[in-house]
Amino acid sequence: MDTIVLLTLTGLGLAALYFLVASGLSLVFGLADVLNFAHGLFLGVGAYATWWAAGNLPGAGGDGFGFLLAVAFGVAAGTLVAVLVELVLIRPLYSRTIEQVLVTVGLSLAGVALLQATWGADARPFPRPDWTRQVTGVLGAQVPNGGLLLIIAAVVVLGAILAFLRWTRYGLVIRAGVENREMVTALGIDVRKAFTLVFAIGGAAAALAGALGGVYFGTVSPGQGGSLLIFAFIVVVIGGMGSVVGSAYAAVAVGLLQQFVNYYGTSGLGDICVVALLAVVLLLRPQGIAGKVATA
Amino acid sequence: MTEVKSPEVPAPPAAVPAELTPDTGRWHRVRPFLPLVALVVALILPYSTVHLPGIFEGPLNSPGTLQLLAVCLVFGGLAAGYDLLFGRTGMLSFGHALYFAAGVYGTDILVTKAGLPLWQAAVLTITGGTILAALLGAVALRTVGIAFAMVTLAFAQVGAILVARDFGGLTGGEEGLPLDVSGLPPALVGVANTVNLYWLALAYLVVVIFVVHRVSGSPTGRVLAGLRDDERRVGVLGLDPYRFKLVAFTLAGGLAAAGGVVYCLIVGGASPHITSSELTLSLLVMVVLGGPGTRWGPVLGGILYMYLDHRLVAFGTSDAVDALPAILSRPLSQPLFVLGTVFILAVYFFPGGLASLAPRLTHLRKTLHPHP
Numbered sequence: 044m045d046t047i048v049l050l051t052l053t054g055l056g057l058a059a060l061y062f063l064v065a066s067g068l069s070l071v072f073g074l075a076d077v078l079n080f081a082h083g084l085f086l087g088v089g090a091y092a093t094w095w096a097a098g099n100l101p102g103a104g105g106d107g108f109g110f111l112l113a114v115a116f117g118v119a120a121g122t123l124v125a126v127l128v129e130l131v132l133i134r135p136l137y138s139r140t141i142e143q144v145l146v147t148v149g150l151s152l153a154g155v156a157l158l159q160a161t162w163g164a165d166a167r168p169f170p171r172p173d174w175t176r177q178v179t180g181v182l183g184a185q186v187p188n189g190g191l192l193l194i195i196a197a198v199v200v201l202g203a204i205l206a207f208l209r210w211t212r213y214g215l216v217i218r219a220g221v222e223n224r225e226m227v228t229a230l231g232i233d234v235r236k237a238f239t240l241v242f243a244i245g246g247a248a249a250a251l252a253g254a255l256g257g258v259y260f261g262t263v264s265p266g267q268g269g270s271l272l273i274f275a276f277i278v279v280v281i282g283g284m285g286s287v288v289g290s291a292y293a294a295v296a297v298g299l300l301q302q303f304v305n306y307y308g309t310s311g312l313g314d315i316c317v318v319a320l321l322a323v324v325l326l327l328r329p330q331g332i333a334g335k336v337a338t339a
Numbered sequence: 340m341t342e343v344k345s346p347e348v349p350a351p352p353a354a355v356p357a358e359l360t361p362d363t364g365r366w367h368r369v370r371p372f373l374p375l376v377a378l379v380v381a382l383i384l385p386y387s388t389v390h391l392p393g394i395f396e397g398p399l400n401s402p403g404t405l406q407l408l409a410v411c412l413v414f415g416g417l418a419a420g421y422d423l424l425f426g427r428t429g430m431l432s433f434g435h436a437l438y439f440a441a442g443v444y445g446t447d448i449l450v451t452k453a454g455l456p457l458w459q460a461a462v463l464t465i466t467g468g469t470i471l472a473a474l475l476g477a478v479a480l481r482t483v484g485i486a487f488a489m490v491t492l493a494f495a496q497v498g499a500i501l502v503a504r505d506f507g508g509l510t511g512g513e514e515g516l517p518l519d520v521s522g523l524p525p526a527l528v529g530v531a532n533t534v535n536l537y538w539l540a541l542a543y544l545v546v547v548i549f550v551v552h553r554v555s556g557s558p559t560g561r562v563l564a565g566l567r568d569d570e571r572r573v574g575v576l577g578l579d580p581y582r583f584k585l586v587a588f589t590l591a592g593g594l595a596a597a598g599g600v601v602y603c604l605i606v607g608g609a610s611p612h613i614t615s616s617e618l619t620l621s622l623l624v625m626v627v628l629g630g631p632g633t634r635w636g637p638v639l640g641g642i643l644y645m646y647l648d649h650r651l652v653a654f655g656t657s658d659a660v661d662a663l664p665a666i667l668s669r670p671l672s673q674p675l676f677v678l679g680t681v682f683i684l685a686v687y688f689f690p691g692g693l694a695s696l697a698p699r700l701t702h703l704r705k706t707l708h709p710h711p
Contacts, residue, residue, distance in 0.1 A: 078485045080620075108604075132683070142429065145627055152681025160669040160676060161581050229442050273616065276489045311504035318493045325482055325490060333607045 048301050049184035056190030056259065058298025059197030062288045065282065065290045066204060067245020073221040073285020075238045076140055077133060080147040082249055082275070083268025089250025089265045090169075093117030096317035104151035106274035110172050114254045115151040116318055121250020122243050129242035134235065151269070158265040166264035169257035189259040196255055204287050211238055221285040265329060274301075277317060281324050296320070351542055359640040374635070376617065378636045384408070385534045394655070403535040409533070409540035413598050418641030420594035420624040423551050426631030427588045429567030431484075432434075434491030436618035437475075438592040440609075442599015444502065444516070448509050451519040451628040459601045465593060470598045472592020476585050484571075486639075492616060499614040503699060515610035517589045527604055536605045547594055548638065554590065563587055567632075570599035591680040620711070621648075624699045630694030639693050648674050 048092065064086060071079050097109070097118035119245035131151065136142045171189070178185040208214035216237045228234050240273045249268075256271070259262045282293030297317050385405060388398045395404045417439060424430045445464035449455045455463070479490045505512035508515050520528045526535050554560050566574045570580050603609060612618070621644065624662035629640020670676045687696060 051467075072485070078488065109521045120593050133688075141684050142486075142690070144431070145623070146683055149624060149679045149686065150681075151429035152617075152620065152624075153683065156673040156676035157670055158680060270649045271615075273492060277493055280486060309504070309506075311500050311506075314500045315497050318497045321490065321493050322478055325486070326478070 045184040046306075048182045049186060052181060052184065052186045052194070052308055053190050054299040054302030055295065056187075056193045056298075057302060058294040058296075059190075059193040060256055060259070060271065061196045061247045061275055061278045061298055062198060062291055062294035063255075064271055065294055066280040066287050067241075067248045068275055069279045069282065069284055069287060069290045070204075070217070070221075070241045071245050072279065074217055074224070074234075074241050075133075077136070077143045077147070078140075079245070079299070080144065081128060081150040082147075082245065083272035084151055084158075085125050085246045085249040086165075086253040086256070086268035086271065087155065087158050087265060088124045089253030090119045090257045090267065091117075091122035091162060091253075092250070093254040093257060094167060094169055101309050106201055107172065111171070114251070115253040118247050118250045118328065121253065122247040124244020125242045125249075126239060129239050129247075130160070134241075136326070137235070137238075149252075149262060154321075155269065157266050158183065162265070164265060166262035169261055169263045171258045171261065174283070187259075189255075193255050193259055193283035196251060200251065201287070201291055204244065208287070213237065217241060274317065277321050282323055355389075369705030377387035378545070381412075384532050385537055394650075400429060402530045405533045405537045406605060407649055408647070409537045410602070410649075411642040412537075412540040412544045413602050413605065413643035414625065414645040415638040416544040417595060417598045418622055418637040418644075419544075419547050419551050420591045420597070420598065421622045422626045422629075422631060422637035423554065423563075423587055423594075424593045425626055426565040426633070426637065427555055427567065427571075428584060429582060431587070432479075432491045433488045433619050433623075434475075434493075434495030434498075434616060435591070435595055435622055436616065437491075437495040438468050438472050438595035438604070439599045439618070440498055440502065440614040441471055442596035443603045443609045443613055444510055444599075445596070445601040446514025446600045447516050447518050448520060451516060452509060454522060457523050463547075464600055465596050469589055469593035472596075473585065473589040476588035476592070480581055480584050480588065492619075495616060496612070496659070498654075499611070500615070501508060501702060502614045510609070510611075515608055517608040519532070524604065532565075540599055540605060541645075542692065543598060544638070547598070550594065552589070552634070554587075559583065559586065596662045621678075624678065626692075628682060628685050628692050632691030635694070636692050643693070644678065647678060651677055 047251045064082060065083075068079055068082050071077050071082075074172055082160055083270070085325075093116065096113040100113065100116055103105050122262070128150065132146050133143055136146060174188055177187070178187050179191060180186075216227065216232055222232050224234055252262075252271070255266070256267065260267075278290055278293045278297050281297065282291070283287030297320070300320060301313035301317055303313070305311070308316075353661055364695055385400050388400055398403050399405075417435075421435050424432050424435070442464055446460050448455075449460035449463060450457060453460075453634070458492075471530075474493075475494050478496065479487055482490055496651045502510045505514060510516055527539075540541075555563070562573060562578055565576075566580055566583060573583075600611075602635055606649065622641075625640040625644040626637045627640070628644060630636025652672075654671075685692065691698075
């Protein structure tokens with residue numbers, strides 16, 4: 044029993060990480076049709092900025108309020124990079140989908156290489172508050188606090204994004220833009236502002252994933268974003284592009300499946316099952332769980 | 340109520356095939372023979388002892404230089420095969436590394452673990468790689484556009500996981516699997532015989548170029564170009580896009596597997612980094628840098644990319660770069676940073692890649708020196 048609880052909660056922790064990366068990807072893709080390979084870079088920037096702030100920023104540190112400040116700094120850095128990328132690199136290429144993909148591919152290669160050039164290829168120990176190293180007893184299972192922190196953060200982010208989309212004017216524009224961008228433009232609304240906003244939200248969520256992922260894994264390395272990104276892509280496709288709620292469902296399904304199969308089967312089998320799930324979903328329901336048709 | 344998105348597959352920068360543009364000017368007579376000249380130069384290259392300081396470390400016929408050139412040639416061929424998908428059919432596959440890796444690991448495992456003679460291993464591997472491409476392509480092609488890209492990426496990721504986890508002790512996991520050379524023909528073994536591997540790589544490149552050009556010149560090739568430009572219209576004409584795309588996907592997969600066989604012999608083994616998605620991304624970079632859908636662009640792009648990837652490491656540790664302040668020298672010592680930046684600039688400023696440079700320069704010259 045306690046094994047199942049433990050696996051469920053660690054699986055949900057993994058799902059939270061996937062969701063934080065996938066929600067931004069999904070929104071960006073749904074609204075702006077940009078498949079963002081540089082999303083892993085935002086995650087890396089968030090993780091390294093948090094790591095740097097904890098050591099160097101006055102007032103920030105590895106514990107308590109200082110840690111909160113470090114994470115805030117990391118999220119701000121990730122958001123800033125995302126907005127800059129959108130304004131400088133993506134915006135001149137709107138409606139040229141393939142060039143946008145190519146630019147984000149180049150950016151992901153160059154950006155990760157830049158992180159590696161600055162802080163080395165090896166994993167660095169991540170500063171984390173002491174309480175995240177401990178475990179909490181839940182129904183007899185000893186669950187690491189880092190994973191619980193991720194779950195809580197993901198739920199908060201999910202709630203915040205949904206509230207933003209539902210009750211604000213910009214949220215309305217974004218929802219309408221995902222449905223039918225041409226119509227929104229025809230009504231005289233500047234959708235491009237919404238593009239920047241969506242990039243900022245995605246960048247912030249990814250940077251938060253980077254910071255909390257650093258806490259969860261205990262280390263930070265330049266390639267971390269890339270390996271998470273592939274599973275985030277899978278989550279986005281399964282969940283349906285443009286749907287935040289779909290991403291959440293898909294992230295939970297993928298995280299749990301991966302964790303359980305990796306435990307009860309051979310290590311690595313869970314990752315393969317996830318891809319099999321993707322193939323099945325695409326064959327049976329190409330638009331994903333809750334999305335518009337996943338074409339073009 | 341879901342919106343009907345325009346279903347166009349994002350087309351790469353449209354390129355008019357070189358064979359269709361009327362060519363005027365001095366080069367008109369010489370141009371058809373340029374590839375032949377390049378081939379002759381490539382053929383006599385191993386007999387030359389010319390030392391090109393800064394470009395290669397040793398003389399041209401030293402084993403190190405020949406091996407680097409052989410790797411470049413294989414990747415020129417790989418890029419040309421990938422262009423059959425991306426530049427000529429408009430399919431954005433992110434999983435091409437899988438078929439290349441299948442070629443490398445297939446040969447390695449069949450020779451080293453199963454003890455087969457090389458020719459049997461090569462035939463089995465290429466057949467297996469082609470069948471694998473046909474099966475996975477049949478599933479992945481149910482989707483189009485970006486979803487297709489993600490599905491191929493996911494399939495390739497499975498390959499990477501299988502290799503890294505080392506199921507059954509076949510792949511050697513993280514450490515890779517060195518090729519057992521005892522059963523190989525003696526002409527392909529040893530440093531002194533690097534030149535034979537160079538011939539092999541050159542032969543592979545020539546075969547790929549021949550196949551790609553024959554296919555794109557055939558009626559099938561015209562349908563593929565039609566799929567790139569407007570898939571719906573091809574469907575309206577009564578042709579099945581799925582079938583033609585599967586043919587292109589399978590053919591490209593088979594060519595990549597053949598490249599894997601040659602690569603395995605050149606580097607003498609397999610290592611897990613060739614299964615990574617980064618390799619597919621570099622193939623994409625090669626094709627775009629060279630000029631997608633053009634006759635020689637992808638080949639040039641592949642050769643140049645691999646050359647730079649190897650040589651930039653030496654450049655990054657050279658004295659000239661070390662003398663720069665740290666903020667410049669550190670990024671410059673990362674080949675991927677330089678290549679990634681060049682790539683982004685190329686997407687913005689040279690959409691047709693290297694192959695479009697010549698017409699652009701001609702145009703520039705005409706503008707600067709207008710003839711009456």
